[in-house]
Structures are given as C-alpha cells and as structure tokens.
C-alpha cells in the first residue's frame with residue numbers, strides 16, 4: 202500500500218479495528234517518509250466450522266447471543282457483551298486463521314468474560330470446557346480464588 206501523498210511504499214500501522222459486522226478491518230497507517238496518516242480497509246473472511254461440519258461466516262452477533270445466555274440475571278450491559286465479543290474476535294483474528302472450530306470461538310470468549318463477571322464465566326466455561334462434575338467447577342472456582350489472592 203503506497204502512501205497516497207508521497208507514493209512511498211512503506212507505512213506502519215498505528216491503529217486497527219474491526220467493523221461492527223466483523224467483515225472489515227480498518228487500519229490507520231502512517232507513512233514512514235512524510236509522516237502523514239491514511240486509512241486502509243480490508244475485508245477478512247473468517248469461517249466458523251460448526252460441530253456438524255457446516256461452515257458459516259463468523260458473526261459477532263452470534264457470539265453476543267451465546268454470552269448473553271450465560272449472563273442472565275447478572276449485572277452485565279449490552280456494551281459489556283459487545284466488548285467481550287470484540288476482544289474474542291480480535292483474539293481469533295490475531296491468529297491469522299481464516300477458518301476456526303466453533304468451540305475455539307467459545308474458548309476465545311472465556312478470558313474477557315472472566316474479567317467481566319465470574320458467575321457468567323463459570324456458566325460459560327462449564328459448557329465450552331465440558332465440565333462434567335462438581336470437581337470441575339471446584340477447580341475453576343479455586344482458580345478464580347487464587348487469581349484474586351494474587352491481586
């Protein structure tokens with residue numbers, strides 16, 4: 202991508218963000234020669250492979266719906282949900298993969314959800330990490346507790 206002002210072929214990325222529909226990545230770039238800034242936009246297709254083997258385009262809305270269920274009755278706002286979904290999407294896109302398994306989407310949701318609400322995190326983790334017994338819950342809770350003690 203040449204600088205539109207001086208045609209220098211080299212620029213550095215100063216900011217990247219994904220559009221709300223998850224289909225475009227906008228980057229702010231700064232020319233390394235003249236220092237002027239410009240934007241580029243690229244579309245990145247990301248396919249999710251469902252357990253049935255069917256592929257569908259990644260949808261941030263679907264992530265939000267899944268997280269919303271785990272957040273029922275919790276003090277979590279729509280903005281919080283959007284934030285969790287954005288962090289998860291950025292984590293996935295940072296891997297550079299164009300195709301991911303549905304459960305990897307769930308795993309990418311866990312860290313930001315853990316920051317947001319521990320009860321919702323446990324509910325969500327129990328599904329995506331396949332908790333099978335009380336011991337699994339106890340281990341996850343012990344993990345949350347030990348994190349708190351470190352803070």
Ligand SMILES: [Zn+2]
Pocket residue numbers: 204205206207208209232233234235236237
């Ligand atoms: Zn330039």
